[in-house]
Amino acid sequence: MTSPTSTYAQAPVLQVRDIVKTYGGVTALSGVSLDLVAGEVHCLAGENGCGKSTLIKIISGAEKPDSGEIIIDGIAHTAMNPSAAIKSGIQVIYQDFSLFPNLSVAENIVLTAAVAERKRIYSRRVSRPSAKAIVDELGLTLDLDADVVNLSVADKQLTAICRALVHDARIIVMDEPTTALTHTEVERLFALVETLRGRGVALMFVSHKLDEVLAVSQRVTILRSGKHVITSPSSEFDRRSIAKHMTGRDINDARVVSTLAADTPIVLDVEALGLRGAYTDISFALRRGEILGLTGLLGSGRTEIAESLFGASPAEQGTVRVDGEVVSLRSIDNAIAAGIGYVPEDRLSQGLFMEKSIADNMIAGSLDSHRTRWGGLDTGKVRATIQRLFDRLHIKAPNVSAPVRSLSGGNAQRVVLAKWLANKPKILMLNGPTVGVDVGSKEEILDILRGEAAGGMSIIVISDDAPELVASCHRVLVIRQGHLVHTLEAEDITVNTILERMAE
Amino acid sequence: MNGFELSKVMGVVQRFRGANNEGVLAIILLALIVGMSIANPAFFTLTTFFAIVRSSIVSLIFALGVLIVIISGGIDVSFATIAIFAAYSTVRLSQSADFDPGLIGMLAIALAIGGLLGLVNGAVIARFRLPTLIVTLGTQGIFKGILLTYIGSQYIADLPASLAAVSTMNVFQITTDTGRASLHIMVIPAVLLCLLVAWVLRNTMFGRGIYAIGGDPEAARRAGFRVMRTQMWIYVIVGMMAAAAGIIYMIMGRSANPRDLVGGELDIIAAVVLGGASIFGGRGSVLGTTLGVLLVQVINNSLILAGVPSAWQRTAVGLLLIVGVGVQALAAKRSSREIRALVKEEVPA
Numbered sequence: 001m002t003s004p005t006s007t008y009a010q011a012p013v014l015q016v017r018d019i020v021k022t023y024g025g026v027t028a029l030s031g032v033s034l035d036l037v038a039g040e041v042h043c044l045a046g047e048n049g050c051g052k053s054t055l056i057k058i059i060s061g062a063e064k065p066d067s068g069e070i071i072i073d074g075i076a077h078t079a080m081n082p083s084a085a086i087k088s089g090i091q092v093i094y095q096d097f098s099l100f101p102n103l104s105v106a107e108n109i110v111l112t113a114a115v116a117e118r119k120r121i122y123s124r125r126v127s128r129p130s131a132k133a134i135v136d137e138l139g140l141t142l143d144l145d146a147d148v149v150n151l152s153v154a155d156k157q158l159t160a161i162c163r164a165l166v167h168d169a170r171i172i173v174m175d176e177p178t179t180a181l182t183h184t185e186v187e188r189l190f191a192l193v194e195t196l197r198g199r200g201v202a203l204m205f206v207s208h209k210l211d212e213v214l215a216v217s218q219r220v221t222i223l224r225s226g227k228h229v230i231t232s233p234s235s236e237f238d239r240r241s242i243a244k245h246m247t248g249r250d251i252n253d254a255r256v257v258s259t260l261a262a263d264t265p266i267v268l269d270v271e272a273l274g275l276r277g278a279y280t281d282i283s284f285a286l287r288r289g290e291i292l293g294l295t296g297l298l299g300s301g302r303t304e305i306a307e308s309l310f311g312a313s314p315a316e317q318g319t320v321r322v323d324g325e326v327v328s329l330r331s332i333d334n335a336i337a338a339g340i341g342y343v344p345e346d347r348l349s350q351g352l353f354m355e356k357s358i359a360d361n362m363i364a365g366s367l368d369s370h371r372t373r374w375g376g377l378d379t380g381k382v383r384a385t386i387q388r389l390f391d392r393l394h395i396k397a398p399n400v401s402a403p404v405r406s407l408s409g410g411n412a413q414r415v416v417l418a419k420w421l422a423n424k425p426k427i428l429m430l431n432g433p434t435v436g437v438d439v440g441s442k443e444e445i446l447d448i449l450r451g452e453a454a455g456g457m458s459i460i461v462i463s464d465d466a467p468e469l470v471a472s473c474h475r476v477l478v479i480r481q482g483h484l485v486h487t488l489e490a491e492d493i494t495v496n497t498i499l500e501r502m503a504e
Numbered sequence: 505m506n507g508f509e510l511s512k513v514m515g516v517v518q519r520f521r522g523a524n525n526e527g528v529l530a531i532i533l534l535a536l537i538v539g540m541s542i543a544n545p546a547f548f549t550l551t552t553f554f555a556i557v558r559s560s561i562v563s564l565i566f567a568l569g570v571l572i573v574i575i576s577g578g579i580d581v582s583f584a585t586i587a588i589f590a591a592y593s594t595v596r597l598s599q600s601a602d603f604d605p606g607l608i609g610m611l612a613i614a615l616a617i618g619g620l621l622g623l624v625n626g627a628v629i630a631r632f633r634l635p636t637l638i639v640t641l642g643t644q645g646i647f648k649g650i651l652l653t654y655i656g657s658q659y660i661a662d663l664p665a666s667l668a669a670v671s672t673m674n675v676f677q678i679t680t681d682t683g684r685a686s687l688h689i690m691v692i693p694a695v696l697l698c699l700l701v702a703w704v705l706r707n708t709m710f711g712r713g714i715y716a717i718g719g720d721p722e723a724a725r726r727a728g729f730r731v732m733r734t735q736m737w738i739y740v741i742v743g744m745m746a747a748a749a750g751i752i753y754m755i756m757g758r759s760a761n762p763r764d765l766v767g768g769e770l771d772i773i774a775a776v777v778l779g780g781a782s783i784f785g786g787r788g789s790v791l792g793t794t795l796g797v798l799l800v801q802v803i804n805n806s807l808i809l810a811g812v813p814s815a816w817q818r819t820a821v822g823l824l825l826i827v828g829v830g831v832q833a834l835a836a837k838r839s840s841r842e843i844r845a846l847v848k849e850e851v852p853a
Binding site: 060062082083086092094096097098099100101102103107111112114115116119120121122123124 | 706707708709710711712713715716718719720722723724725726727728729782785786787
């Protein structure tokens with residue numbers, strides 16, 4: 001790529017030049033270059049595994065590149081280390097924020113600066129005012145004395161941003177900053193990003209959410225499979241073109257839902273479900289072959305409702321009927337026996353055995369239905385099920401014995417799906433089915449869900465990803481502060497109505 | 505009472521409770537002392553008090569070391585072995601070479617040995633990132649074997665003169681109507697060590713680094729803390745503190761037995777955890793640990809006074825540990841649920 005430096009009035013604060021990085025023969029980055037300019041938000045977009053994270057790690061000094069250089073204020077470095085990066089004014093806000101949960105907000109804000117200055121003595125009395133100064137300057141309301149572990153995700157993020165600024169950061173890199181935020185929190189973050197731009201900070205915003213990329217940035221760089229694809233002002237992109245550059249093909253996120261006949265039988269009937277401290281008086285019905293969206297802000301109770309229906313945290317009030325029969329969902333066993341399956345939000349920790357093979361993971365939830373007459377495993381039947389699902393879900397792996405750890409996010413998600421499909425549940429609930437999954441895989445996962453619904457399965461999608469709900473759901477239930485406040489149907493289901501009803 | 509007053513009272517209560525339930529612990533300790541004093545007047549005497557203090561000294565120093573390790577997110581079960589290894593080797597060396605470098609010299613030798621053994625723990629843990637329990641369980645066995653095979657397995661009844669001289673020294677001694685009460689001189693290093701560790705943990709970057717590593721090691725690394733170096737130092741310090749405790753133990757016991765101390769590790773760890781330190785790392789305080797150690801000692805003492813067979817002491821400590829930690833865990837679970845409920849009710853739907 002030719003250097004775009006000359007087209008900008010200001011010299012870039014940070015340039016990376018021709019970075020190459022390989023991990024044991026696999027090329028993560030091949031000759032990537034990028035400029036950051038003060039007061040500009042530069043988006044780095046790309047699918048999972050395109051090399052975004054590796055590039056951040058190299059900029060922050062956590063990884064050393066095989067070749068290439070990092071130029072800060074005209075001085076070239078072949079590699080950074082974490083302390084040197086912080087000293088040059090580079091701050092990375094990781095997806096997990098890298099905060100200390102056991103320490104107070106104030107201490108979290110000042111501690112890394114103290115480390116960078118190689119201080120030996122720490123004083124609460126001196127550090128608290130400097131933390132307060134930053135929080136006040138940004139006009140935030142943060143309880144400085146609260147332990148970080150008790151904060152909401154959004155407040156944790158604000159703490160991380162404050163921490164970055166204590167260092168007089170000139171370059172702030174945010175890795176997927178909006179993944180765990182709700183719609184209003186994202187807007188607040190974007191307002192803060194504007195404030196930071198005003199202070200002359202150069203921001204790098206890493207994301208694969210197309211709308212956000214367009215909303216927040218002035219320039220966009222797209223990577224695909226470790227290669228630089230394009231860098232252009234964000235005004236020259238739209239959703240479609242970004243998706244195309246990211247995946248290398250055309251992506252379709254239009255609304256595709258089957259028509260349900262008026263007399264379609266009701267499979268799941270939930271009546272006045274309640275759980276103290278989580279949600280109250282939730283009633284809805286789910287029909288055969290329907291895809292129902294369950295949405296709301298983080299903490300609205302949407303996840304708790306699903307967990308109650310799965311028997312993981314049983315409801316205290318209300319009745320649930322499956323196929324007209326009242327069922328008691330006091331445990332996960334009850335739920336599975338009633339034909340209810342649940343793909344949890346955090347699939348890595350809750351849904352998969354990472355070290356085990358794809359095949360083992362697929363069959364782990366349905367061993368009972370693959371038994372011979374004598375109680376042993378029917379290996380022929382097992383093999384058939386595994387192969388059928390492996391082919392149907394288009395899992396990209398050399399074969400079914402590859403460990404799940406070796407798969408990308410999208411493919412791992414398909415294995416979780418396969419595990420539940422092997423059980424042939426009547427009702428399948430999926431929490432954030434495409435969280436952390438790139439646009440290409442997202443489309444395919446939604447297609448798989450549509451296919452299963454067409455085959456007679458009833459599906460509940462728990463998500464705050466509005467485009468995904470629009471693309472796949474017959475109806476969308478909006479939960480706010482534990483109450484079912486809206487039921488959106490047919491043409492009411494648009495990205496804007498969903499976002500408005502969630503936040504109101 | 506209106507909401508404002510209520511929140512003020514809650515604030516005071518919260519502050520008294522302390523970050524790690526130190527206030528609750530203090531109340532339990534106080535209640536136990538009051539209860540025992542009513543049940544048996546012999547309990548509420550200066551003699552008993554000094555006896556409890558005396559029996560707490562070694563435990564307290566061990567507990568301070570264990571506290572540091574637990575805050576950093578690790579666990580050390582080799583400290584008692586290190587203590588006896590360092591102290592016994594020092595005494596043995598002095599005896600066989602017929603050389604007495606004085607109290608300070610003896611202590612220096614023991615600290616060097618303890619630090620070295622701690623370095624072995626630290627190096628293996630930090631370099632190979634192995635689970636701390638397994639590593640220290642392993643080194644405990646190795647150290648003990650080396651001690652008994654190569655250094656000595658015999659009971660030494662006569663301490664070198666420099667150590668023996670301190671054995672009977674008291675800070676002060678008074679004769680009361682219930683008998684003679686004396687406060688052993690070794691309470692001074694224990695108290696000084698408490699103050700030092702508390703200061704280091706609160707007011708140095710090294711101390712805050714220990715909390716940071718215990719909170720999230722990866723975040724600590726990204727923040728620029730030298731995690732590996734800090735971990736090494738933690739185990740070296742624990743080794744040195746154990747060595748000091750070992751020497752003090754021998755001074756107070758006026759003998760050196762290579763088979764002593766080992767076996768009591770779990771009592772110490774129990775005291776630290778009772779004192780509010782989180783077994784998952786990142787939490788704990790010197791005040792809490794001190795209270796935890798005192799509580800265990802008071803229970804042991806009061807059970808003896810109450811005529812309960814000593815075998816039951818272990819049962820009592822075990823029970824206390826499970827109940828204490830269990831109550832804390834339940835309270836935390838409930839309060840998080842109540843906070844959730846509260847947040848929901850604050851904003852009308």
